[in-house]
Amino acid sequence: MKRVILFYFTGTGHTLALAKEIERKGKTEEDWEVTYWNILSSEKCPSLSGFDFGIICYPIYAFNAPKKVDDFIAKLSIPNAFPFLIAKQSGEPLCWNKASSYYIRRKIRKKRGVLLGEYHFLYPYNIHFRYEDDFVKELLIANEKLMRVMFWDLKNKHSSYLKYNVLFALNAYVFRLQRLGAFLNSYFYKVDEDKCIHCLKCVKECPVQNIRYENNKFHFSHHCLMCMRCSFMCPKNAISIGLLEKWKVNGPYSLEGIRKNEELKGEYTKSHHKGYYSFFPKYFQKIDEMLKERKMLPEGSNQNN
Numbered sequence: 001m002k003r004v005i006l007f008y009f010t011g012t013g014h015t016l017a018l019a020k021e022i023e024r025k026g027k028t029e030e031d032w033e034v035t036y037w038n039i040l041s042s043e044k045c046p047s048l049s050g051f052d053f054g055i056i057c058y059p060i061y062a063f064n065a066p067k068k069v070d071d072f073i074a075k076l077s078i079p080n081a082f083p084f085l086i087a088k089q090s091g092e093p094l095c096w097n098k099a100s101s102y103y104i105r106r107k108i109r110k111k112r113g114v115l116l117g118e119y120h121f122l123y124p125y126n127i128h129f130r131y132e133d134d135f136v137k138e139l140l141i142a143n144e145k146l147m148r149v150m151f152w153d154l155k156n157k158h159s160s161y162l163k164y165n166v167l168f169a170l171n172a173y174v175f176r177l178q179r180l181g182a183f184l185n186s187y188f189y190k191v192d193e194d195k196c197i198h199c200l201k202c203v204k205e206c207p208v209q210n211i212r213y214e215n216n217k218f219h220f221s222h223h224c225l226m227c228m229r230c231s232f233m234c235p236k237n238a239i240s241i242g243l244l245e246k247w248k249v250n251g252p253y254s255l256e257g258i259r260k261n262e263e264l265k266g267e268y269t270k271s272h273h274k275g276y277y278s279f280f281p282k283y284f285q286k287i288d289e290m291l292k293e294r295k296m297l298p299e300g301s302n303q304n305n
């Protein structure tokens with residue numbers, strides 16, 4: 001049995017969904033015992049010495065890991081040669097996303113930890129625009145394949161890294177401006193009282209207690225992470241997210257429902273291959289190549305086989 005500690009940060013639940021998939025496969029196929037650790041928890045992290053390895057799961061924000069994740073890794077006490085796996089996820093497969101772990105990887109190395117590998121999964125956007133269900137299905141099919149690759153690599157002690165050069169790291173560094181943007185934009189959050197039903201879900205679920213309801217009024221402080229949880233989860237789409245209002249996505253995706261829905265074929269990019277969607281087939285092909293290299297996919301098969 002392997003004891004695994006899984007560190008995660010999630011705004012709108014996709015990273016947690018990925019973490020659960022990893023746990024499910026680890027438990028059923030590899031006899032793992034997984035301990036979850038929410039990076040936003042205020043409790044002191046347990047000693048890593050009782051674990052065989054750690055997994056770091058996070059969503060990509062503006063080509064970076066969320067600041068809370070970087071800060072957490074900076075503080076984490078890492079035993080010599082302790083192994084980590086990075087399983088990150090985000091909305092699109094742009095190569096610039098590869099360097100999002102730049103800071104984490106540097107910190108792990110500096111503390112003499114070891115990186116076992118790094119994998120980038122895709123989940124739908126929680127900001128910018130809403131993905132169609134069939135497109136989400138296509139991403140979930142690809143995720144399932146990448147998961148098989150990841151487990152094969154772990155079992156066979158094969159390291160897969162996402163390669164990037166200094167330009168990518170520089171780009172990630174510049175885009176850390178998003179962190180300042182989260183602070184500035186928080187001045188513009190507001191609730192539309194005509195739509196609000198005062199369920200206080202937003203108040204209860206904000207991961208950093210940034211929202212208060214006092215004297216019949218909502219107050220937003222300035223610790224906002226720009227995680228989108230409040231506006232994404234609001235049942236009445238009553239929260240306006242300031243300068244990003246046009247990019248707001250409201251309402252969770254039914255990931256489990258989409259996965260099980262057999263009417264959805266997951267072939268969205270076959271008929272949508274221009275513009276934004278043109279980035280995806282290459283990403284799907286890369287996963288198929290990884291499967292083939294590991295002799296896990298018959299010759300001639302493609303993404304949807």
Ligand SMILES: Cc1cc2nc3c(=O)[nH]c(=O)nc-3n(C[C@H](O)[C@H](O)[C@H](O)COP(=O)(O)O)c2cc1C
Pocket residue numbers: 009010011012013014015016058059060061062063064089090091092093094097123124125126127178226227228
């Ligand atoms: C502030 C912010 C910035 C984002 N930046 C990126 C990005 O640079 N690249 C990307 O592919 N997705 C980006 N996304 C999309 C999220 O990574 C994606 O929707 C993810 O599934 C959300 O995960 P969560 O539900 O665990 O919070 C961004 C989302 C937010 C809220």
Ligand code: SF4
Pocket residue numbers: 191195196197198199200201202203233234235236237238239
């Ligand atoms: S979640 Fe939406 S409806 Fe509920 S209290 Fe907050 S703003 Fe109002």
Ligand code: SF4
Pocket residue numbers: 205206207208209210211220223224225226227228229230231
């Ligand atoms: S106020 Fe900011 S940190 Fe809190 S849930 Fe909303 S977006 Fe996330």
